[in-house]
Amino acid sequence: MLVTLVYPWINLVVWTAFLVFLTILLVRLIYSYADPNPFGRIGRFGYQIRKLTERWVYPSARFLANFRIDTRLAPILTILIALVLTYVALQIIGNTFFIIDGLTFGVATGNPRVVIGFILYGLLSVLVLFIFIRFISSWFVFTRRTFLGFVKRVTDPIMLPVQRLIPTVGMFDISALIVLLVIGFLQAIILNLFVR
Numbered sequence: 195m196l197v198t199l200v201y202p203w204i205n206l207v208v209w210t211a212f213l214v215f216l217t218i219l220l221v222r223l224i225y226s227y228a229d230p231n232p233f234g235r236i237g238r239f240g241y242q243i244r245k246l247t248e249r250w251v252y253p254s255a256r257f258l259a260n261f262r263i264d265t266r267l268a269p270i271l272t273i274l275i276a277l278v279l280t281y282v283a284l285q286i287i288g289n290t291f292f293i294i295d296g297l298t299f300g301v302a303t304g305n306p307r308v309v310i311g312f313i314l315y316g317l318l319s320v321l322v323l324f325i326f327i328r329f330i331s332s333w334f335v336f337t338r339r340t341f342l343g344f345v346k347r348v349t350d351p352i353m354l355p356v357q358r359l360i361p362t363v364g365m366f367d368i369s370a371l372i373v374l375l376v377i378g379f380l381q382a383i384i385l386n387l388f389v390r
């Protein structure tokens with residue numbers, strides 16, 4: 195029910211917001227390279243766009259500056275990050291609606307196998323979310339008393355053995371990708387055994 199009625203509207207709203215964000219950042223990129231007269235109307239408009247987007251672009255600019263890359267390209271990196279986060283957020287919302295619909299169907303029909311299947315599927319989905327959060331948070335410093343510390347403690351029993359088996363490739367830890375593939379395979383098995 196939620197997947198067919200509510201999710202398409204959320205999908206439309208989120209992608210529309212992303213397109214607006216994309217447009218504003220592309221305008222900023224153009225103004226950065228055009229470098230108009232700051233005292234003219236066009237220059238003042240460019241300054242307003244820069245002021246509006248600075249909080250989103252600044253972390254990307256700092257990252258690029260560390261590698262001595264032109265910081266005017268920061269809006270492109272910000273767009274790529276926003277695209278990935280938009281896609282992941284919509285996947286999480288869609289998956290949550292799928293689980294809610296499945297649990298509702300299982301309870302309404304009185305089928306305990308379906309309910310158990312969707313509970314197991316939901317727990318694995320939470321684990322996938324935690325592993326994704328852990329992967330993103332690995333780029334930042336955090337303490338054990340925060341939510342990120344909790345996520346790390348929950349995922350350590352799964353991630354640490356896999357990290358010992360699969361070494362990092364350069365600065366990338368591909369063990370998270372392997373674990374996510376295994377969890378996706380387990381979710382498919384659970385759906386086939388309990389739901390279908």
